[in-house]
Amino acid sequence: MSEELEFHLQQVEQSEAKLNDAQRLARIGNWEMDMTTHKVHWSNEMFNVYGYGNERFEVSFEKALERMLPEDAERTKARMKKNTEEALQAFKEKSIFEFETAPSNFTIILPDDSRKVVQGIGKIILNTNGHVTKIVGTVQDINEEYKAEQKLNAYNIELERKNKEIEQFAYAASHDLQEPLRSISNFSKLLAEKLETYPDKEMNEYMRLISGGASRMSNLIFDLLEYSRVGKDMAKRETDCSKLVHEILADLTVVIAESGAKIHIEKLPVINCYDLKSVFQNLIINAIKFRKKDISPVVNISATSTGKEFLFIIKDNGIGIEKEYYDRIFIIFQRLHLRTQYAGTGIGLSLTKKIIEMHGGRIWVESEIGEGSTFYFTIPIS
Ligand code: ADP
Numbered sequence: 001m002s003e004e005l006e007f008h009l010q011q012v013e014q015s016e017a018k019l020n021d022a023q024r025l026a027r028i029g030n031w032e033m034d035m036t037t038h039k040v041h042w043s044n045e046m047f048n049v050y051g052y053g054n055e056r057f058e059v060s061f062e063k064a065l066e067r068m069l070p071e072d073a074e075r076t077k078a079r080m081k082k083n084t085e086e087a088l089q090a091f092k093e094k095s096i097f098e099f100e101t102a103p104s105n106f107t108i109i110l111p112d113d114s115r116k117v118v119q120g121i122g123k124i125i126l127n128t129n130g131h132v133t134k135i136v137g138t139v140q141d142i143n144e145e146y147k148a149e150q151k152l153n154a155y156n157i158e159l160e161r162k163n164k165e166i167e168q169f170a171y172a173a174s175h176d177l178q179e180p181l182r183s184i185s186n187f188s189k190l191l192a193e194k195l196e197t198y199p200d201k202e203m204n205e206y207m208r209l210i211s212g213g214a215s216r217m218s219n220l221i222f223d224l225l226e227y228s229r230v231g232k233d234m235a236k237r238e239t240d241c242s243k244l245v246h247e248i249l250a251d252l253t254v255v256i257a258e259s260g261a262k263i264h265i266e267k268l269p270v271i272n273c274y275d276l277k278s279v280f281q282n283l284i285i286n287a288i289k290f291r292k293k294d295i296s297p298v299v300n301i302s303a304t305s306t307g308k309e310f311l312f313i314i315k316d317n318g319i320g321i322e323k324e325y326y327d328r329i330f331i332i333f334q335r336l337h338l339r340t341q342y343a344g345t346g347i348g349l350s351l352t353k354k355i356i357e358m359h360g361g362r363i364w365v366e367s368e369i370g371e372g373s374t375f376y377f378t379i380p381i382s
Helices: 002-026 044-049 061-066 070-094 143-195 201-229 241-251 253-259 277-289 348-358
Strands: 028-034 040-042 098-100 104-109 115-126 132-141 237-240 262-265 270-273 298-305 309-316 363-367 373-380
Touching: 002 028, 002 044, 028 044, 040 044, 044 132, 061 070, 070 098, 070 104, 070 115, 070 132, 115 143, 143 201, 201 348, 237 241, 241 253, 241 262, 241 277, 253 277, 277 298, 277 309, 277 348, 277 373, 348 363, 348 373
Parallel strands: 262 298
Antiparallel strands: 028 040, 028 132, 098 115, 104 115, 115 132, 237 270, 298 309, 309 373, 363 373
16 A cells, blocks of 8 residues: 555656646746635645745735836736636636636846746636635746747837938929939930031030930939838728729720730729729739730730639730749839849839738739739739
8 A cells, every 4th residue: 555655655746747847848837725714725836937946935915016116016916806806706606716817917026136037827616615725826937938029129110210311301302303203204205306417427416415314314203202102191992893804905005006005904893992093004014014025015904702802813915024034023122123124113113012012912923934924913902
């Protein structure tokens, strides 16, 4: 008999050692409060979490409260009262004997006066008469995670502030640059007209380059201004996408006629969204612009719905894009060709992406070089 007892005792000791190990590794201590005697028991790791190491003493609920920041101690007392009331209610209504409380973070003061953030979870245990007999709980040291999260939050706030600043700067700069540039464009045009009959070929060529540069810069500033404007004072409204695309095509009559493009539009949905004009416009213009030399562009525009989001598809039969550039083309100013091959500012797709992401949607491309490209974008159904 005594051998059997010894064996069981050994087993209990081993389990306790394993539990201690597990608690130490997870930095979780557990405590127990007997509601009849009001005696409190702390596990070894509880003493560790509270910074006492191997020191041991008799603990109590009051002593634990003393180790908390005063406001957290007040909050804990109030929570304890509220949780107990809820536990009694749950017993009355649903005969629940064990009532778990929601996790709560609080700050404890260590013996060396440093602070540590911990997370506590509790359980209120009742007997068959509905009396609270015991409250048990765990306290986990989450100080490092908390600090890391705080840091991350601070970085995010800073990042958001910097992004706003950059956008405001881009907006102000592009806005203010428009005026002097307009003067350069206008006067260089006037000068070019005057020089038309001038016999110096070189001077005419310089004039042409100046005008070309000014008009490119004007396009760039216009696109940049539009990019930095996205998100400002924008409101969602019901949009008939078929109607919108037809309006865009009407604006592009000359480009379509010159390129001999065939545009097929399937029935597109009516959706609640921000202004999608630039989105469709950029994708359609690109589908026509990046065409193969000897083949007229064919563009298909369609959409489907998964119930959660609309998926729009713009497919062309143009020059295609290599897989390694699938992501790069959506970055501002990134272009895959020389300006002399295909005109553009490299802002269109980044602007498109920005608008799609404002809706919580995604945009991506699937393509093969020489085989055309298919652009996909989603708009969540709101
Ligand atoms: P831009 O058209 O002004 O060059 P975008 O941001 O609209 O700028 O596009 C970025 C780049 O992505 C383009 O320069 C081009 O290399 C590539 N691209 C975009 N659309 C297509 C397309 N439909 N087919 C092939 N390449 C494309």
